[in-house]
Amino acid sequence: MTEIYLDNNATTRISPEVLDAMLPYLTDLYGNPSSMHTFGGQIHRKIEVARAQVAALINADPDEIIFTSCGTESDNTALMCAAESYPHKKHIITTRVEHPAVLNFCRHLARKGYRVTFLTVNHEGKLDTDLLIKEISEDTAVVSIMHANNETGVIFPVLEIAEIVTQRGAIFHTDAVQTVGKIPIDVKKLPVDMLSLSGHKLHAPKGVGALYVRKGTRFKPYIIGGHQEHGRRAGTENIASIIGLGRACELAGGNLDEEATYLKGLRDRLENTLLERCPDAMVNGDTVNRLPNTSNISFEYIEGEAILLRLNEYNICASSGSACTSGSLEPSHVLRAMGIPFSAVHGSVRFSLSRYNTDKDVDAVINVMPGIIQDLRRLSPFGREK
């Protein structure tokens, strides 16, 4: 039995076209692009092709793209670089719902003496830009706000945010790991200074990411060593993965609108049917400004890990914001920041789709889910089912 994979915000499968593009670089073309000889040197040109492919997806110039090892490295680099480039500024603004790659790096900077403002969100996971206007000052070095949230799929108004931030002379970084390849991004229209993206969220392999750095932005490398990436990111290039990321960006760019419509159709059918068939269930997050592939649903009175394990029996892969699955004792920081009641946070399940999902996958979930919910509620000391 093959898996029914509905956890694409966690990671995605490598698309066959991407794998094909990568394979020569894992076999015959093993040279080092920094080498003098043609055998190695020719690979340098291939990296530049990949760079142009990544740049094209967000309408950037190729030399504004730096390849990194992952989304986390891109986020860390952006924050560190902004902080070090403006050493006299000691204030950072971010949100309470960021990915740990940003959240924990900001906490790290807080321990080093920075004042960090964590903006809150409302019940629908939406950010109030008035809060940002109130908090931003001459002392603000960097504002880092994600493009869309990984747990709820809620999209933040980055255009408005970018205008506020750049007007006040601070650096604006956005973690776009969940949006690149899912919704259109045009950095010629969006005045963002830095933008992070990750390969394995858009059908490229794990272990590769990129950071967009707008021309003219002060930059200091985070990983120091050789001259690779024009001295902006040292370390011998992860060639095969970089080639794969380039190809994945090209594929995503070619189908962006079509794919979004397809995913939204699947997602909405999944979501609406589950809400119809399962009482005491609700969608978490703003359903208007939302990624087309994500649905986060809370099933009251039961616990998420138990739901996931039951889904797992049917080979259905999803994830949850429950405490038991978070690796700590605290349930999802995102849903809690939104003020979702504990009972609903613990029973939250996230389905995230990709172009490889089909109607059959959605059918599988809507066939088994109501029974699972009913079983677990029978077992629960809370909320008797009518």
Next chain:
Amino acid sequence: MGEIKDAAAIGEVGSIVCGDALKLFLKIDRETDRITDAKFQTFGCASAIASSSALTELIKGKSLDEALKVTNRDIVEFLGGLPKEKMHCSVMGQEALEAAIANYRGEAPPVREKGRLVCKCFDVTEEKIRKIAEENHLTTVDEITNFTKAGGGCGECRPEIETILDSIWTLKPPGKPVKPKKLTNLQKIALIQEIIETEIRPGLQVDGGDIELIDVDRNRVTIALRGMCAGCLMADVTIKGIQEKLRELVSADIIVEARG
């Protein structure tokens, strides 16, 4: 699993806020005080559900006094182990049982309600921490978090848990008390040499001084101060400092003497 409609005793622990909760139903034979049936309802992860199920299997047919001897460790054993971060699920089982029996006997629920609140995120009292720590021989804050969840939220109470643990284990050391290791003469000399090399000499060299180890005779360590240290007015203080360091790291009875 499920409810017992005419249960003689009901024990409830945990809450939806904490992320796990257990409601235990007991049927009890009034003549013999024996548990004739046990069922549960659990809100929680697989480990919580499994712990609840193990508990009901363990106590069926037991008298109340026998059942009260069932500990969280019995539950873990019955299950063939639990991941360490899920130990609190087994503790919840034991607590639900205690609460149910107290409920049957018309007593106040044990432990949980009493005592000073230490962990405000998960409502854990000092008494519970002490009890679980002693029963399971827990010595670190992380272990306490695994077994009771205390300290696993905001983390503010972690220093307090540390203090509680200190107070428990300084009175009753866990297992064998740690005896200072008996060193052979050769080991002692090697250790002294190493400490002088790594801990003492670099400090002296900063001030242009140096040290030479001349002899070790039982607890008597003879050294010579060189460079700027030789004849320095503060030499006595330096020697005393060296003696302190060696007493701390090698043996408490060391005496350091200097030869000019």
